Amino acid sequence: MRYWLFKSEPNTWSWDQQVARGDAGEEWNGVRNYQARNNMREMALGDRGFFYHSLKEKAIVGVVEVCALAHPDSTTDDPRWECVDIRAVGPFKTPVTLADVKGDPRLSDMVLANNSRLSVQPVTEEEWRIICEMGGFSA
Template identity: 45%
Template sequence: MAKRYWLMKSEPDAYGWNDLEAEGEGTWDGVRNHRAANNLRAMQVGDEAFFYHSNIGKEIVGIVTISQSGLTDPSDPEGKWAAVKVKPVRKVARPVSLKQMKADPRLAEMEMLKLSRLSVAEVTPEDWDYILTLADR
């Protein structure tokens, strides 16, 4: 199966890029939206995701890889929500802001922009490559 790409939002004052880097591997849990949880369930080891700081910054700050998939959210006592483990790959050279993505017609169809409250969104390979060009300038 081909590698898939994602965007995962986290509030940096709760769990930010620096926290993940310090840990080396983190559990992505606490997602309580059905579509976002389905995206977590669809992830496979080796998939990559943009790490997006929501609330504060509102920008893509790094890239992570899915290191474990198919987990049950440890913060869910009923065991019905999904989780994955992620490892940092690298910080992006230049953060890509929400404002920049919204203003770019090439990104108009991004799931994250169309469903702005979605905390875990799929990213097409074309959008992934394009965002990387913006982040690595």
């Protein structure tokens, strides 16, 4: 299993909206960055990801899993853009903020700490474990 982080502006697509989609999940569409798209192409069914609220909150608020492999993005006719579908697994007891991530020396190499603009990014197994612990999430 691999680990990822999915960023969303909560006023566009929030954790609560993701949870409301249930087991069907939701297409992670609208991504127009090649690196983020390529990350989604690498995903496997069951891979886990952090759900990150950007803008004001700047916090990881829950865990999702990939429930459909990369496929054409339904929001465009441009064949270059693909996306995966994700479903909510569970919320964090305590959101883990960007400041928390940047303040923990164990996470200094994490993509989020160094390139917080990338909308879909990889997370190492060690980073995953640390952040789940910080957020009070046990899988």
